[in-house]
Amino acid sequence: MSMWQSNRHWLLCFLIAALALLIPHPTSAQQPSPTYQSRAEQLLHILSAPGGEDDYFSPIFLDAVPVDRWRAIAADLRAQHGRPVALGAISQTSDTAGQVEIRYERATVGFSLVVAPQTPNRVVGLHIVGAKTAQDSFDRVMTDIAALPGSSAFAIAKLTDAGPQLLHAHRADAQMATGSSFKLYILAELVRATQAHQRRWSDVIPLGPKSFSGRLMHWPDRAPMTLHSLATAMIAESDNSASDTLLRALGREQVDAMLATAGHADARKALPLLSTAEAFALKMPANAALRQRYAQGSLADRRALLRDSAPRLTASMVDVGSVAETPTAIDSIEWFASPADMIALLDWLRVRGGEALPIMAVNPGIAPADAKRWRYLGYKGGSEPGVMAMNLLAQAQDGSWYALSGSWNNPAARVEESRFVALMTRAMNLAADR
Structure with missing residues (x-):
């Protein structure tokens, strides 16, 4: 996240x-x-x-x-x-x-x-x-990904009318902590709602609830914002206040349903999708007992816990410094998906994305010089101590489409973001040269 x-x-x-x-x-x-x-x-x-x-x-x-x-x-x-x-x-x-x-x-x-x-x-x-x-290859990239300390998973696929066709993979079906990658599911539900004429991108709603990280946490409470502006902040800047606002406005159960719609293979493990403030709060040392109940509960139990404990699960109840330095509960309080799940979601957005595609392209996730190898490049990643994930949707110069998803988890130590970005960039550049 x-x-x-x-x-x-x-x-x-x-x-x-x-x-x-x-x-x-x-x-x-x-x-x-x-x-x-x-x-x-x-x-x-x-x-x-x-x-x-x-x-x-x-x-x-x-x-x-x-x-x-x-x-x-x-x-x-x-x-x-x-x-x-x-x-x-x-x-x-x-x-x-x-x-x-x-x-x-x-x-x-x-x-x-x-x-x-x-x-x-x-x-x-x-x-x-x-x-x-020099002399790079997908075999070398796969070897380097597999050698990362902790656990890693990766897949790159060509996207076709018949569905994603995996080209290279390492544990493509492994359910991984993916951090803010979950915000793509919120974006997908917004796409569905607008195309069903239930929402409009220009609809204005008040900002709130606030959450940590991002410029909107400093904006006036209940500032009027369009759904499009919130979605752009959520994806391009990974703004947590924007994502929590959209999750509430669209409805958690509606966003949860998008996991199955977009092809998540193990949605039960990932549900319900936590807001960022809830995840912060559950990771707090003072909430260890609540966190254990959540991790061991059924989906219905989890939904009830979030509802009944809502006053304890707000940003105002969080001391960020207590959970910001070392990995905390990344195996239980997280947003889980496999690389294959994220590729299915990226393909869903490719086909139905509409306004979502330019939003995803605001921040391409890799260096501008590497991004220019592609006709289109959309991105959303996520990170926290012990977690790094990157998801890229790309159109090659010849018009063909590709999706890449990779995650690196280490419950024992922070991960090296630049090391992981380098691996994903190498994979993207190799795909661009196909």
């Missing part, structure tokens, strides 16, 4: 990509100048280890991407691709701009690099334009 989640990998990539606005359109390549060559060579060192950023980047760059954020970006690249080992090709396309390749242990990453014309010629623009993993 993205309660404690920030889509940090997406945010960091976006911040670098935003600096493309500073980059002039390239003309023809030219021999790198000594100044440009020097800054290209220094990029290798800046990417390798912290230090020297104030001398390398201009103030305008560091205003957009402060040093600590840059260091997180560089660390994410090392987590994905290994250690930077050599400078590759340099192509200068104007007096100040060009492209630089950095060879990592497992990939070659291309950067657009812009150097200020004034002395001391600091870097004013830098963004990733692409990455190519």
Whole structure:
């Protein structure tokens, strides 16, 4: 669930990509100048280890991407691709701009690099334009996914008129904790309700109840919002107040029914779908007995518990710090689905999604350069301590459709988000190259 989640990998990539606005359109390549060559060579060192950023980047760059954020970006690249080992090709396309390749242990990453014309010629623009993993394959990706500590599951399928056709899988039917991935079921129920003329995307409802994580928790209580705006915040930003508002407005039992409609193979394990505030509250140490009753109860018992204990299961009753650092009850208080379940849901949305598809594409989940390999890319993931999940719906340049779903659970330790993002990105890029 993205309660404690920030889509940090997406945010960091976006911040670098935003600096493309500073980059002039390239003309023809030219021999790198000594100044440009020097800054290209220094990029290798800046990417390798912290230090020297104030001398390398201009103030305008560091205003957009402060040093600590840059260091997180560089660390994410090392987590994905290994250690930077050599400078590759340099192509200068104007007096100040060009492209630089950095060879990592497992990939070659291309950067657009812009150097200020004034002395001391600091870097004013830098963004990733692409990455190519050396000699990669789905077999290697599957091996790396299976080697993750804890448990993992993964599937990628081609979506056809006859249904999803699995291409590669690792424990595709395993029921996994998937965090905020459950918000796709809320989106699907909203799609169903609008197409049945029970709701309109433009309908206005009051915001509430509030939940932790996301900008809407700071908005005025009962602020009027359209269903479309709430859905966009829920999917693109994983805003928990938006998701809890929609879950209440659409009706929990109606959203629960969507699991079976969209092809969930073990809906009983996943039901009832908890609001994010309820999940927070049940994970609280003070609610250990209530949590045990919930985990051991029948579906009817669980529904009754949520109803009868509602005053104890609100955001106002939660101390987030008590559950935000270590995995807590991820085997019982969660949103469960297998990769095959999530692929079935993505295919349902592909066929019937309508307005939902542009909403899912606001945040594509992977780096912009990798996302551009696809004609369309929609995404929803989820994370919390011990849980990471990613679900992507993609249309290739030739018009064919694919869906990918992966989950990583570890009840003993936090998972490395950047490591998992790298694996899912590799799988998506291999699919794009099919």
